[in-house]
Amino acid sequence: MKYDTAGNKIVEMIYNCGCGLTCGCERCNFSLQIGYISDEEAEKMKGELDDWKRIFDDDCNKRFLKKLKK
Numbered sequence: 001m002k003y004d005t006a007g008n009k010i011v012e013m014i015y016n017c018g019c020g021l022t023c024g025c026e027r028c029n030f031s032l033q034i035g036y037i038s039d040e041e042a043e044k045m046k047g048e049l050d051d052w053k054r055i056f057d058d059d060c061n062k063r064f065l066k067k068l069k070k
Helices: 026-032 039-069
Strands: none
């Protein structure tokens, strides 16, 4: 495994893949993935993102309405 100057791993490309392409098959994609999350984790993250979007939109709307009142 190679590392850059900051100590991060450098992922090397697979040139001789069984699919005939670089990074095109399951084996290639599996070797390049950093990690997996479960369906429960994905749903939790989606819920947190939806909450953040709602808060962001509310804040933007308040700021916009505040500018209109001036």
